[in-house]
Amino acid sequence: MLFFAQATALATFTGAITRAIALGCIYAVVALGFVIVFKATQVLNFAHGGIAMAGALFMSIMVNDAGFPFLPFGNPFVNGEDRPGVMVWILLLAIAMAITAGLAMVLERVAIRPMVGQPLFSLAIITLGIEVAISAFNRDAVNTPNARSLEFPWGTNFWEILGANVNHSYLVAVLAAAFSFGVVFFFYRSRLGVAMRAVAFDQEAAMAQGINVGRVFQIAWAIGGALACLGAVVYSMAPFGPQGAVSSDLHPVLAFRALPVIILGGLDSVTGALIGGLVIGSAEVLAGQYLSGYTSFLGVGYQAIVPYVIMLGVLLVRPYGLFGTPEIRRV
Amino acid sequence: MAFNRPLLRTSYAEDAAILPTAFQKGAVGIALLLLSAMALDVPIVSAIPKFLLGNTWLSPFNNMLIFCVAALGINILVGVTGQVSLGHSFFMGVGAYAAVLLGGDGSGGLACVPFHAQLGLLERTTRCGLALPIWIWLPAAGLAAAAVGILVSPVAVRVRGLYLAIVTVGLVFIGQHIGVMLPEFAGDAESGRRWPPLEFRLWRRNDGNEDNPLINFSEDGTWFGFLELSDSQKSFFFLLGVVLFATVLAKNLMRSRTGRALQAIRDRDVAAEVMGVPEREYKRLGFAISSAYAGVGGALFAVNLSRVGPPEWSLLLAVDFIAILLIGGAGTIAGTLMGTFFVELLPDFVERLTESQSEAAEGSGVGGAIARFLLTDGSRNDFGPIATSAQAFGWPLPVPLWNFVIYGVLIVVFLIAEPLGLFGIWLRIRNYWKGWPFSY
Numbered sequence: 123m124l125f126f127a128q129a130t131a132l133a134t135f136t137g138a139i140t141r142a143i144a145l146g147c148i149y150a151v152v153a154l155g156f157v158i159v160f161k162a163t164q165v166l167n168f169a170h171g172g173i174a175m176a177g178a179l180f181m182s183i184m185v186n187d188a189g190f191p192f193l194p195f196g197n198p199f200v201n202g203e204d205r206p207g208v209m210v211w212i213l214l215l216a217i218a219m220a221i222t223a224g225l226a227m228v229l230e231r232v233a234i235r236p237m238v239g240q241p242l243f244s245l246a247i248i249t250l251g252i253e254v255a256i257s258a259f260n261r262d263a264v265n266t267p268n269a270r271s272l273e274f275p276w277g278t279n280f281w282e283i284l285g286a287n288v289n290h291s292y293l294v295a296v297l298a299a300a301f302s303f304g305v306v307f308f309f310y311r312s313r314l315g316v317a318m319r320a321v322a323f324d325q326e327a328a329m330a331q332g333i334n335v336g337r338v339f340q341i342a343w344a345i346g347g348a349l350a351c352l353g354a355v356v357y358s359m360a361p362f363g364p365q366g367a368v369s370s371d372l373h374p375v376l377a378f379r380a381l382p383v384i385i386l387g388g389l390d391s392v393t394g395a396l397i398g399g400l401v402i403g404s405a406e407v408l409a410g411q412y413l414s415g416y417t418s419f420l421g422v423g424y425q426a427i428v429p430y431v432i433m434l435g436v437l438l439v440r441p442y443g444l445f446g447t448p449e450i451r452r453v
Numbered sequence: 454m455a456f457n458r459p460l461l462r463t464s465y466a467e468d469a470a471i472l473p474t475a476f477q478k479g480a481v482g483i484a485l486l487l488l489s490a491m492a493l494d495v496p497i498v499s500a501i502p503k504f505l506l507g508n509t510w511l512s513p514f515n516n517m518l519i520f521c522v523a524a525l526g527i528n529i530l531v532g533v534t535g536q537v538s539l540g541h542s543f544f545m546g547v548g549a550y551a552a553v554l555l556g557g558d559g560s561g562g563l564a565c566v567p568f569h570a571q572l573g574l575l576e577r578t579t580r581c582g583l584a585l586p587i588w589i590w591l592p593a594a595g596l597a598a599a600a601v602g603i604l605v606s607p608v609a610v611r612v613r614g615l616y617l618a619i620v621t622v623g624l625v626f627i628g629q630h631i632g633v634m635l636p637e638f639a640g641d642a643e644s645g646r647r648w649p650p651l652e653f654r655l656w657r658r659n660d661g662n663e664d665n666p667l668i669n670f671s672e673d674g675t676w677f678g679f680l681e682l683s684d685s686q687k688s689f690f691f692l693l694g695v696v697l698f699a700t701v702l703a704k705n706l707m708r709s710r711t712g713r714a715l716q717a718i719r720d721r722d723v724a725a726e727v728m729g730v731p732e733r734e735y736k737r738l739g740f741a742i743s744s745a746y747a748g749v750g751g752a753l754f755a756v757n758l759s760r761v762g763p764p765e766w767s768l769l770l771a772v773d774f775i776a777i778l779l780i781g782g783a784g785t786i787a788g789t790l791m792g793t794f795f796v797e798l799l800p801d802f803v804e805r806l807t808e809s810q811s812e813a814a815e816g817s818g819v820g821g822a823i824a825r826f827l828l829t830d831g832s833r834n835d836f837g838p839i840a841t842s843a844q845a846f847g848w849p850l851p852v853p854l855w856n857f858v859i860y861g862v863l864i865v866v867f868l869i870a871e872p873l874g875l876f877g878i879w880l881r882i883r884n885y886w887k888g889w890p891f892s893y
Contacts, residue, residue, distance in 0.1 A: 433623050
């Protein structure tokens, strides 16, 4: 009897910790998009959530719909009853990421570029305006009679490890995070990545060295958009809130869930995004698991605000996050 | 002498006057006259085109006046003190809950002790409310919000810039959840609870004077023996009074020592500190004052809607205020009021315009063609941007969503083209005519 109770506790813990790591990786991917854009262009991109949801919707249109909006030809990837295979699905994801990156580049060119050199506040508020405009389109597009499913090839399959159900999705989330952080790691060591770091350090000096700052901006936004799309798609997987489809109430706040992550890690730290994501994701999942006995006291859905409470606590101690660079103030 | 040179000021008091020029006095007077004429349905105003039909505008105008109060608050925090806050809706919620606790119907007493339900003392369906009159709950809403503003200020004054904006986003989500946590305060998690009606009494509702408040703003009636007014007309004049009071208060704050200290912090906080302005104290004060305005605005907002759920105090509401501030002109009272007027009435304007267009689509000629191009019911593939039927998913957006697009785009356009907002446009017009026919 005792042994059985221990095994259950272990199973609960295994289930919770794997889920925590997976959710942490998803938050880290979303936060990484924020950080790349902020590092290169000094813009806190409030439109990240809108771009992310648009990306998930692009993906959903490609795996689901028989035709594309505004385009005369049908969708070659959707044939009748079959779900797309893994390779086709990944190819489609790459296309969706590319389209989202294009959207982000257009937004950067139209709304952000004219504001170069303006105060950080104005730039952040511009992205807030973009967010409001994009979410209107998102809300209309997600509002179909059928759910906007993303047709994950692995669905709700799971392995049984130590008595706990570990979904395949968890592994996918970890792989997505490994992929994006790996790509960013190698990208920062490429010629263009070095240019981006130079721009992040000092825009004018970088320009004087012959770096095309506008192009660096554009590429940073493209990477941010692609990561946003990846994060939103991975977040839609079955054991997490949206249950395999683009959700009309969870996806719009996804990026705001990632804000505590970048506060914890610091706005301009890539490592911070990873660590912050894991910490915040774990806190959310573990609080949801182990405080569920107090739900009548804490209220339904309390785990969703755990990240914000942690954020307030961290800021009280370290106003620039754990890995952020303190702002230097000149008199 | 002053007659020949109207802009010559010979004393500091003249320079700091609320309405320094005759033009401004006249403009404010005419604006108030027009507003009253609109509310009283005087024929001149109702004779404006079809989609502007006079009295149907009262309810959007009441809503706009309430937003004016809260917008004056965010102007003090963001425009005057320079602290970017996205948490205005949180403080509005605090004020609204303070109002409903003091003024709402409920079992009072024990029901107002939080967390008693977990201890098994009462049913969770019990509502806390003391049924006190408006002259208690309206100021108390402001005070409660100010107190909460001071409570969060230890975090808020430590962080600056973008970090502050993010912290206040967190506040909004935490606030929404606290509403869910305390059903005896906030009511049902989705639909909320009933707020007290807009009426003036001397003391509690249940104390014998059951049916006759001194002034009832939520029922039709006669004022001064001859003025027949509907409920929304009465509320309009009450809210107009509140807005005038709030505006004068904000204007006086801006031209006082405190206001100058806040502006110094906005312009350069380190320099202000060097000059002897205690930065943190004044930031805290700015937070408190702004929250007080938000609280009063939030209480009136909830009373006007009469039933509000916790999800209403959302980030979108807070973004509304940022839009108001940027479109109107941050840091100026006139700009804030213009911005509220513009942002809050634009959705209704667009909605009515669409209605008149759908009538025009039936007709022939150029007007009909334009209307047919703009509107689509989604059944035919004509790329019309505005959907008139709920069945149209995807591209053609319905009018309420177009309103979001419009104001999102307006934020971007104003920030790029005219950072001072409508107030900046007004300044340009004024400066042009000041020197006319010379260029300067």
